[in-house]
Amino acid sequence: MTSSRPDFLAHRTGDAVAVAVRDLVPGPVRGGYLDDGDAAEELSLHHDVPLGHKLALRDIGAGEDVIEYGVRTAVASADIARGDYVHTHNVRSARWHNSVA
């Protein structure tokens, strides 16, 4: 039972980030997609990611859009690698330019 529980979930196939659904530590993790129950994703996590925080599913260059829920929810403010922790230190709002850490 425990082994079938995901470590992380992404909203849509094609999203660049996913959400940890438990506290995660560096190493191999696996997860899935809400819109496609059959799709699975495995990757090597580089950082601690607490429950509810995000990890990158693919490389995102500084200045690129960050896609989540199938829409742009942020812009990368630094280069992000697949498996990196993603939060206010490396993404910012695309819409509210003053909303920065």
Next chain:
Amino acid sequence: MAQQRRLTGYRRPDGSVGTRNHVAILPVDDLSNAAAEGIAALVPGTLALPHAFGRLQFGDDLDLTFRTLIGIGSNPNIAAVIVIGIEPNWTDVVADGIAKTGKPVHRVAIEGKGDLRVIESASRYAKKFLQESSELTRQPVDRSDIVLSMKDGESDTTTGLGSCRVTAYLVDRWVESGGTMIFGETSELTGGEHLIAERCVDDDVRARFQAFYDDYVDMIEKTGANLLGSQPTQGNIAGGLSTIEEKAMGNIVKTGTVPIVGALAPAEAPTRPGLHFMDTSSAAAECVTLMAAGRGVVNLFPTGQGNVIGNPVQPVVKISANPKTTDSMADHIDVDCSDVLTQESTVEQAGEALIDLVERTINGRVTASEALNHREFTLTKLYRSA
């Protein structure tokens, strides 16, 4: 399909249906709070609704305060109202507005009498209203009689993944059954406002929605302030949300998939069934108060990190999918749907459990926020008083 629960409520003279049966003591202004609370102390069982404003307001800001106070007094969860103000003219505006519902209203102004005489005279009406309202009984009602509102707070990524999806399941079922729902949080649609505009049922509703959205965001952007820590809040960021757009998508998820049939001004009541947008702040107490003025009789409140808000007029139902919160703040949570996050239960299963709890709340079950005496009643102010 599960058999629908028998719903009951208090049917008011204007045909609206309440889930509670309060006698409210409603001050028009801050100066009248002491007398309002004096009446409620003499006649326990009545509900004083003190608030901070109502003096020297003008223009749109005054209109909103009147619309809010009249809407609160007109809310079907309230059986009868004592309206109390420092001077008679504005007291009459509020009392006349509420009296249009046909419910009992008594008005009193303090100038020329003083608090003690006012408390004595108004307490007799409060006692009479309390006794009369105690004989009103719950009648069978339908989902189509019930206006539900919704707002999320202390959101995190588990709201978008869990509690907001579960709420969305209820929204779609409720509207399919002919019910009415209100969502809001204007600035918290940023990044997904086009998704809301696309769901508006016609061009008029769409134009109204877009104007509310543009005005609100212009107001915020004109300040030039850094919003990080305010919107999203520190709690949102601690919960993993990084941007306003990411927070907005969770807010939007909870509105389900049904068309948006109305775009309401703050505190405006819906005039037809279906899902309505209301122009509101995302601050919980302001938003839920405006939605109560818009005649919401139960509020659905998905939370991530654990917002404790309640409202004196409409019961607030807390829904959380964050297993840390449902553990550490269990006292405040009515519906634990953290199993959705671990995929041990489906959105449909959790959604049916939420509908069950909401229908029991409609029928009189006391929510966590009611039991813990959370009565946040906060007027929205558009600008400084004169």
